[in-house]
Amino acid sequence: xxxxxxRLGAVLGALRPALPLLLGLSLGCSLSxxxxxxxxxxxxxxxxxxxxxxxxxRGAPPEAAEGGPGPGYExxxxxxxxxxxxxxxxxxxxxxxxxxxTELGFHERLFVAVLTSKATMNTLAVAVNKTVAxxxxxxxxxxxxxxxxxxxxxxxxxxxxxRPIWLMYETMxxxxxxxxSDYDWFYIMQDDTYAQxxxxxxxxxxxxxxxxxxxxxxxxxxxxxxxxRYCHGGFGYLLSRSLLLKLHPHLDSCRNxxxxxxxxxxxxxxxxxFLGITCVSQLQGQHYHTYELxxxxxxxxxxxEEFQGALAVHPVSDMTLMYRLHKQFSRIQLNRAYQEIQDLxxxxxxxxxxxxxxxxxxxxxxxxxxxxxxxxxxxxINWDYFTEQHLFACPDGSPKCELSGASKxxxxxxxxxxxxxxxxxxxxLLRFSKRQxxxxxxxxxxxxxxxxxxDLLLEAVTQKGHSHVLAxxxxxxxxxxxxxxIPMPYVTEATRVQLVLPLTVQDLDYVANFLDMFAxxxxxxxxxxxxxxxxxxxxxxxxxxxxxxxxxxxxxxxGELEKRYSEVKIPWISVKTEVPSQVKLMDIVSKKHxxxxxxxxxxxxxxxxxxxxxxxxxxxxxxxxxFFPVHFQEFNPALVYRGEQTASxxxxxxxxxxxxxxxxxxxxxxxxxxxxxxTKLAANILDRDEVLESMEVFDVFLHYSGLHLFxxxxxxxxxxxxxxxxxxxxSEELYHRCVxxxxxxxxxxxHLAMALFEQEQANST
Numbered sequence: 138x139x140x141x142x143x144r145l146g147a148v149l150g151a152l153r154p155a156l157p158l159l160l161g162l163s164l165g166c167s168l169s170x171x172x173x174x175x176x177x178x179x180x181x182x183x184x185x186x187x188x189x190x191x192x193x194x195r196g197a198p199p200e201a202a203e204g205g206p207g208p209g210y211e212x213x214x215x216x217x218x219x220x221x222x223x224x225x226x227x228x229x230x231x232x233x234x235x236x237x238x239t240e241l242g243f244h245e246r247l248f249v250a251v252l253t254s255k256a257t258m259n260t261l262a263v264a265v266n267k268t269v270a271x272x273x274x275x276x277x278x279x280x281x282x283x284x285x286x287x288x289x290x291x292x293x294x295x296x297x298x299x300r301p302i303w304l305m306y307e308t309m310x311x312x313x314x315x316x317x318s319d320y321d322w323f324y325i326m327q328d329d330t331y332a333q334x335x336x337x338x339x340x341x342x343x344x345x346x347x348x349x350x351x352x353x354x355x356x357x358x359x360x361x362x363x364x365x366r367y368c369h370g371g372f373g374y375l376l377s378r379s380l381l382l383k384l385h386p387h388l389d390s391c392r393n394x395x396x397x398x399x400x401x402x403x404x405x406x407x408x409x410x411f412l413g414i415t416c417v418s419q420l421q422g423q424h425y426h427t428y429e430l431x432x433x434x435x436x437x438x439x440x441x442e443e444f445q446g447a448l449a450v451h452p453v454s455d456m457t458l459m460y461r462l463h464k465q466f467s468r469i470q471l472n473r474a475y476q477e478i479q480d481l482x483x484x485x486x487x488x489x490x491x492x493x494x495x496x497x498x499x500x501x502x503x504x505x506x507x508x509x510x511x512x513x514x515x516x517x518i519n520w521d522y523f524t525e526q527h528l529f530a531c532p533d534g535s536p537k538c539e540l541s542g543a544s545k546x547x548x549x550x551x552x553x554x555x556x557x558x559x560x561x562x563x564x565x566l567l568r569f570s571k572r573q574x575x576x577x578x579x580x581x582x583x584x585x586x587x588x589x590x591x592d593l594l595l596e597a598v599t600q601k602g603h604s605h606v607l608a609x610x611x612x613x614x615x616x617x618x619x620x621x622x623i624p625m626p627y628v629t630e631a632t633r634v635q636l637v638l639p640l641t642v643q644d645l646d647y648v649a650n651f652l653d654m655f656a657x658x659x660x661x662x663x664x665x666x667x668x669x670x671x672x673x674x675x676x677x678x679x680x681x682x683x684x685x686x687x688x689x690x691x692x693x694x695x696g697e698l699e700k701r702y703s704e705v706k707i708p709w710i711s712v713k714t715e716v717p718s719q720v721k722l723m724d725i726v727s728k729k730h731x732x733x734x735x736x737x738x739x740x741x742x743x744x745x746x747x748x749x750x751x752x753x754x755x756x757x758x759x760x761x762x763x764f765f766p767v768h769f770q771e772f773n774p775a776l777v778y779r780g781e782q783t784a785s786x787x788x789x790x791x792x793x794x795x796x797x798x799x800x801x802x803x804x805x806x807x808x809x810x811x812x813x814x815x816t817k818l819a820a821n822i823l824d825r826d827e828v829l830e831s832m833e834v835f836d837v838f839l840h841y842s843g844l845h846l847f848x849x850x851x852x853x854x855x856x857x858x859x860x861x862x863x864x865x866x867x868s869e870e871l872y873h874r875c876v877x878x879x880x881x882x883x884x885x886x887x888h889l890a891m892a893l894f895e896q897e898q899a900n901s902t
Contacts (some may be wrong), residue, residue, distance in 0.1 A: 244378070247341055248320040249276040250308060252370070252400075253328040254299070259288055261328040264459035266291050272334030275320070279308045305400035306392050313385045321346045323381060326373035331450040331462045335470070340448065341375070343423050350377035351408055354427045354449075355416045358402065367405020368416040371451035372427040374401075380414065387411040427451070434458075436465040445469050478504070505616050506585040520578040520590070523548060548577065551589050555611045559595075568598045575608060586616040626761050631665065632754045634805075635730060636737050636745070639671040639722050640691065642678065643862045644741040648691050650857075651741050652698060658746045660702050666737075666750055670695065670709035671722055679713040716866045719802075720829045720837060723811065732809040733759070738834060740802040742856040743768065749853035753805040756847055763838050764805040766851035770797040771858045776884040776892050794858075795885070796850045799878040801835040803854065814842035831868030858882065 253262040262278055266288070270276045277292050281299030296307040312323055322341045326332055344350060353374030355366035368374035384407070391407035408414050418425045428447035436458070439445075453459050482503040489499045500507040511517045521530035523540060525548065531538035540548060552574060559569045576592040591611050598604045636655070640648060659666045672688045686692070695707045712725060723738070730736075737753050739745070749766070756764035771794040778793075811834070818841045822828045838846055863875035883889065 244321045245274060245319055247274055247322045247324060247338060248312070248316050249273045249324045249326065250312060251276065251278045251326055251328055252304065252308065253278050253280050255280070255282055257328050258282075258293075260456050261453065261459065262291065263288050264453075264456040265328050265331075268459060268463040269332060269334040273338070275316075278328075279304065279311070301400040302392070302397065302403050305404055306388060309381075309384070309388055309404070313381055317378065317381055317385070321378050322350075323376045323378070324373060325370070325376065326449070327370055327451075329451065329453045330371055330373050331453050331459055331466075332373055333448050333466055333470075336448045337373075337375075340423055340425070344377075344421055346377060347379070348377060348421075349380040349383065349412065349414055350375060350420060351380060351405075351414050351416050352420055352425050353416055353418070354425065355418045358406070364415070365405075365409050366416040367402050367409075369427075369451075370399070370401030372449040374416065375425070380408070380412065383412055384408060425449075430458075436461045439465070501612075502614055502616070505614060508588070509582050509584045518580050518582060520580045523577045523579065525552075525574045525577075548574075551613055551615075552591065552593070555591055555593065555613060559609075559611070565600060569595045570598070572596055572606065586614055589613040589615070626758050628755055628758055630751045630754050632735050634666040634737050634750050634753060635734050636666060636668045636739050637671060637723075637726050638668065638739050638741060639673055639717065639719075640688065640741060641673045641717060642675065642687050645687070645691065647741045647859065649694060651743065651745075652694055654744045654746075656698060656702070658744075659750070660698075660705060662747060664747055664750060666745075668707050669726065670707065671726065672709055672711045673717045673722070674711060674713045676713055676715060716830050716864065718830045718867075719833045720815075723834055724815065727808055727811055727815070730808055732807075732812060734808040736804075736806055736808060736811070738802070738804040738806075740856075742859055742861075743803060744855055744857075746853055749851060752851065752853065756849075757805040757807065758845075759807045759809060760844070762845040762847050763807075763810060763842075765801060765835055765846065765848045766803050766805070766854050767796045767798055767849065768800065768803055768854040768856050769850070769852055770794050770800075770856050770878075770882045772882065772884045772888065773858050777888050779892070779895070794855075795881065797856075797878055797882060799874045799881070801833050801874075803851075804834050806834070806838065810842065810844060811837070814838055814844075817841040830866070831871065833871065 251262065251265055258278075258280060266276075266278075270291075277294055279294050279296065281297065281304045282295050283297040284295070287293045294308075294311060296304055296311075298304065298307070308325075316323075322344075324332075324337060324341075344352075351368060351374065353368030354372040356369045358365055358367060387407065391403070391411070395403055395406050395410070397403035397406060405416055408416075426443070426446045426448050428441075428444045428450045430450055430452060444450075450462060453462065485503050486496075486499060490496050492498055509516075509518060519530075521528070523529060523544075526540055527537055528540045528544055529537055552571060556569055556571055563569070572594040574591065575594055576590075578590040579587060581587050589612065591613070592608060593611065594606065594608050596604055596606050638651070655668060658664070670691070672691070674682065674687070678685075678687050692709070695709065698707060699705060710725060710729070712722060714721065719738075723736075726736070735754065735757060737750070753764060753766075756762065814837050818837055821841070835846075838844060860879060861875065863872050863879070865872060867875075884892070
């Protein structure tokens, strides 16, 4: 017995470290079994004895007989359209939708329709277009005229019948057919209605799209049911997408069966009779406030809360009254914004006092980001000095230039704002007037905006008329406003790129490398890109081309490429000139290609790759934008490495060079845009061809086109170091830019300093 007890004690001693693990496993298994039994029991309880499904929970959407959503329910969650491939059909590349919101089933929020007529199209409709149209995402005008002359800047839909009921019927049909699947809300108004666009947009953001909505100013039918209401058309009304989809099948019946003089009554009766939905002025806690204008109303004197809170005002009798209403409501909105800013600043001050930093943590201005704090001397943002006449930090690098254009307007506005703020703070005790701007400083802080420091010589006048001249320093900030996304036309990466490579005799040593890179990165990868060579002959070489062709070697290389890639043809064009002007050469190429050609004007030192070609396609938009990339120029390896091994890592190759902002040799643009700008240039210079020698393609687009010029650094466009020959026959500006490009491309300041130091050390020894 003693031996058995000793053995049991030894076994328990061995198992003691594992006891917590065993207890945990047993407890986990027990809980999992209990959970499984509970889940099984709950599933059984959901089945009734009769076999019918359990009634839905209160507030849940109606279910169909099969268990899915019923016909009146629409699931508004994003959905992904599945891809199905038919095994019986040959494989084709999957074409994705243009925008991700289309693939996910998203809709735009608000569409606005304005009903106009022959008498008011050129008056009230124009006033609506100039005041509130640009605040709405999409706005169209509808009229019954057959061949109406459309005022500038308006999108007009003419139905060809001026009967009011017919116009409303055709308008609802048109909206359903063209925009019914694209928008969630539809706002219908007349051109004698002033609507606060921002308030209407805010209203639809607070309403659920999963309901049938007929919202506006509810009016009773004359001699009709007391419970039924229609929305008055003069004050505008809001329809949901679900209501429009349900209403559309009944529009023909409404047109044939319902008789009415007013189109808004006709539409209201149609919605009530076939859908059973009446107009409401309040829904989901949101109120549709309106205001009816009396005759000879002065908008500037209206101070009623009903007027200031109105979403729509009616009737507006003329254009002047529309503009006055817009001015008054803009002033009201601006005052509200200023008051809200003051309230927020007060709250920030009160809350900051409770933080560990205390009142010292309050930044100036209150609510604006604190100034950028540099971590090293290389991150310090420089201040630019200016006076009322001159700027001492010029865009072209010169030390002093005349203050003009936007910079002059900016300085004038800042000085006026400084005087206004000083007078607001010190009046009525003192009144300030400017004598002179002594010193001005400004800098752009990317974290907060443009900062200004002004030293002003002021004359201060007291209430008793005494004056005194004093100097005062003021600081101002023009903060960055709300960031907006600029809509851009849609482009794809499937566009064919036509490379144009001008070649001179000085470029012959680099052609082989260019063609090798072109073949490896475009021909081998089957990229949608073509190449055209432009041989620029000097007149002397052109005369001897029958005996000695300086470009014979290049032509042989092209022949080898065409043999290697049988489907590829590389054409060339021969030009004879002493001054290879970029514009003159581009004129020749432009005439030999279609107008929809996307050109990439390259240089012989450019290493073509697919990454850059795709950015060329995406950044160049026909009739909208041209792209001038800033290539990365590697430094002279003899100065940078001084015999050491060059950097082989692909992550640090951008360290031993710089982006050459003096070079405009590379450009991406469409032939149609170039031809348009070139036509304007020809009309301006009147056949003075010598002017073309002082211009580049960049200058043509800059001065003679209204397109966006996108100039950005391009890390995918890397050029090896080479000392380029600058043609002295070009203009002084172009020659100077070429020389600067060569000088700045030698090495960085630290590399040059080290080279000078080593040279001095060698000379001293």
